[in-house]
Amino acid sequence: MSDNDSVTLTINGREVAAEPGRLLIDVAEELGVFVPRFCYHPGMKPVAVCRMCLVQIEGQRKLQPACSTPVADGMVVNTQEAGAVDAQEGMLEFLLINHPLDCPICDRGGECPLQDQTYKHGPGSSRYVEPKRTYEKALEISDLVVLDRERCVLCWRCVRFSDEIAGDAFIQLVDRGPGTQILTFNDEPFDSYFSGNTIQICPVGALTSKPYRFVARPWDLKSAPSVCSYCSVGCPITNESRDEKLVRCQALPNENVNDFWICDKGRFGYHYVDSDERLTAPLERGANDEFQDVSWDHALERVAAKLRDGARVGVIAGGHLTTEDAWAIGKLAKNVIGTRDVDSRVADAGAPYADVMISGLSPAAGSSATINDLATARTIVWMGPDPKEALPVLYLKLRGAVLDHNAKLIVVSPRRLSLDGFATHVVRSEAGGEARAVDELMSSPAADDIGDPMVICWGPSSPGRDDAGVVAALGRLGAARDAKVLMCPPHSGSQGLLDMGVHPSLDAGHETAAEPGRDTRAILQAAADGRLDVLLLFGADVIADFPDADLAGRALGGGAHVVTVELFPTETATRSDVLLPSAAFAEREGTFTNLERRIQKLEPLLEAPGVAREPWRICVALARLLGDDWGWHSFVDVWNDIRSNVRTHTEVDIDALSARGPTPAPQYESGYEKDPSHSGGVVAGPGGQYPKGYRSGTPFQTGQNWPLSWELRGFEARQRPGIVAGTPNGARPSPSGSTTSTGSAAPDGESADGFVLYAGRMIYDEGTMISKSTALRHIARRPFVELNEEDAKELELSEGDEAVVRANGTEARLEVRLADIARGAVFIPYDQKGFRANTLTSAPRVTLARDL
């Protein structure tokens, strides 16, 4: 029995219906028949090279690879037929003849697909008596990845990942026949932002992580699912610890977000959690200006005292806080302290997120599109920072949308972005002229490729860009079309902070505030002018991150009592009066809301150091001292409050956040309509707490040791899908709800001198978290300034020269790089080695001169 949508086949005597075109290996697995495999990976196209998955299909002369055979109606499959079983054993015998006996010293031992499948399907002993093939062992092919070619089973997973998914084919097959090996080409380093994924998907210990090498055996690890704490893509990960130290982060699959991948920042940037420099106790500035440890009671009482009695208070929150922190901070500021001077935009100060709602692109100050809408879009317009640097996994998704799903990608940017290589159209806008370029799109050569559905991606970028004008133009573009917006704020917590109303003109649930307060710049200005009594900073390192370092410095010295909740004694923190230690992401139960407004859960794995606390608990305590007892004791309590007060979050079922989705899923789905979690609804379902393959306790205790987390299989990608927050139905604020934003000033037209300044984040920088992460901190590059060749000529500058860059009375000497960038524009990266660009970025323009 079959129709167009389904075929019926028999696997090991059991009948199963499946969608035509699906691969036998997946269909069998969902039926509970696990066909052994090495090369197959659900996130990549099948290559059928390892021959481990051969099965018998009636009517076929030869055994067929289940990984590349689509199901067909009436197919009768036997995975346990004698020939198939012999093939499985035979393939393992072949693979083992040249495999070294490294298991006792191999990082993969204990969670190794080769080990596991040998136990299950392999020969008991070896008939091979000759010498094995040898290669030089443990080649460091990058600062992060170590290669042992003797252990490699040549499954091509790493090669395919690099080529198909990351698009940077650094790692390659070299030589042929039995001498075939994996190597980087020409011995150049494996210099990819995504290299760590190859370690995770390598089915043996051939690719290992330099930071994790010899650190733990898998059975000694404790692990918990979590969400990456860096950027706003919000990739789900597992945190793993040994002896109460975080030793490894790996990707957890979520087909809605990251598929199977994370970037190397997310994977290797975890060491900050265990850094010795973490704040472990509240500190108070004493009489002699030295900090001393104090008790929480003492510190909080001192802060509360300052907050009482009509104090003038400004509250600034950084981008790495959880949704719960955000709700608590907003509530503390507005309901308890009674100030509307609250903002969460620091690095992205002044970003006109609310305009996205006002322009009609979205019913919320956030995305109306999901990440997977990219794959079903006909046209994608990119008008944001360089995603490969700022939102790495979103870059992979954009690449997939274009290359695998034939979306047309139009990139509007004054400088070359990583997307240009595969974009359908690159619109090189003039310096400061992005809004005009957007308005002219329909009369540009790109117009032919503009069609619906359209996803407009916008993220704030840099001081030189008139983002308000850009968003307005994007609104005009989208108004005439079936368009959604993917709004890309920078950090893991950014969107949750907006959703919870940590914003001068937005209240929780995207309600427009009746009386907007001050934004970050205005708060700092008020503090600098001595017009604030207390400055409350939650994870906001304003000196390092706010685009005007000078103003931030003056704000801290303006006489306000500065209270900082922080992980580290940052420069901002050390200039505060009270320092309150915060718990880090791996130590907390909580949620991050990503750039598509998907709420995903962090489970605690470690104890916070000393007496560090979660920021929302600090707010609870302060509120109580100020006479308002919220009665929250747990994550659940916070959410009960959110659900009953925030109109966009009333439907969020937090139990469903940690529950598995329906298992097994009938098929991989993507796209807006099919995604059951999108409509604000809830994915409920049977199943335990955690995805299979995730361990708490030793694998042997839990009985989940096979297959282990290495084989993150297709249907499991649905098991912790997260929940996309709802939108304020019908509530469309009127454009009159404008803010007092004094954010990024637009370049003031022809009259202005100098170059329009574009500043942006690179994936690795000297930001607080990365610079404490031992594996990554040395990767940040030398600072530079990017410049058009013609402009350089006029200034008599050439590649590699030092240029003096001046803005607002500050100056820096930066190496010149000639680049594909509009005339009249320069680009400077933030926080590269030894140089904080925010000393220059206070103004939209800079001047350049030769260093004489």
Place this chain on the structure above:
Amino acid sequence: MAVSQALVVRKRLVEVDEPWKLDIYENTGGYAAAREVVTTSSPEDTLEEVKASGLRGRGGAGFPTGMKWSFVPKDIFPKYLVINHDEGEPGTFKDREMFELDPHQLLEGMIIAAFAVGASKAFIYCRGEFALGSRRMDQAIRSAYEKGYLGSGIFGSSFDFDVVLHRGAGAYICGEESALLDSLEGHRGQPRLKPPFPAVKGLYGQPTVVNNTETLSTLPHIFNHGIDWFRKWGSEKSPGVKVFSVSGHVNNPGNYEVPLGTKLSDVLELAGGMLDGNAPKAVIPGGISAPLLTITDIAMDFETLQAAGTMLGSGGIVFMDHTTCMVRNALIAAEFYEHESCGKCTPCREGTWWQVKVLERIEHGEGRQEDLDLLLDMCERMDGRCFCPLGDTAAWAVRSNLQLFREDFQAHIDEGRCTYETDHRTLVGARAIGPGDAGVTPQPSEGIGSDSEASS
């Protein structure tokens, strides 16, 4: 009765001086068929004619040529024609000869094929080692362009046809059609996952017909003389003539063109019989990928050889007499496959490595009794499980040596040494003949190989 050749594709190169020159080619009837097809026929009729001729591919698999062409989707452009001139199968040297000596014959066949399938561009993938052939072909292409037989609007018709000559870099696997396409595109030469087959998605993702040099060299003759003429040779399923490359312990190694279905013993007779009047001990009937025969009373056509558990393959026949050590023969074959394995799939990459290791030990007198069954087991575990036929045939080659001549292997183990006093010069391929070995293959040889001659 003396056996004789049925000269068709080899006719000109046997009977005419300097057959590679365009004027000589034309004077002997060249380009008439292509001109006729392109100017008076339709692609559909041309395809039907090839189908009706029953022509089967001469590259090894024997796939019906017309049927292959009919798989090409009509409405997708561009389409490509690719000539497989990699001829890497040990014991085979027929393509090389007709390519060096009669390049226009191939170009003419290509025009007919391209016209039939609607390809306006062709690539000739020439084995890298064939230096003379590639120079000759380069020259032939040039002169054909000059005459307007290639390029835009050939023969004054509206059909455009361009030809590009590409030299490989010395890999047997690049003779496998999909590996050839990858190599042509500039990638590692490794077979592609099928489906899709090249006819649907081939070179640069476009519909592509891949045909062997001999296959297409046959076409002008079919169109000149008609289907009935072609079908008067061979059988219903294997019509026509075929060039066999004969080598090994025979008196006159060389290429011989005979009707399909000719007895192997007659082919041997054409090659002057066995050296010293010995009896053949073993025969490779179709390149070393084909399992051995121990008889010569068998018809050389696709279906008969298949029924006998071997194959016609590329038509490379190697006769071996009693002086041949079959352990060494197996080892040479295994070393070839190990060297030429592309390394893509586990059973071929590791299996060929292991085969060589064990055979080396046996050859050197260090074999163990259990090695014989181990080898058979290994072959069993490779056969039918590899990604492409190279690995499967690596298993066949070793297995057929061991199964048919187990006593040779046993003797090595029992004696702890090789019991043959083999004259290695007479081993597989060593007396394989090519143009230049004057007097063996009946054709003029002077001047071949000199650069100055390679001009029309």
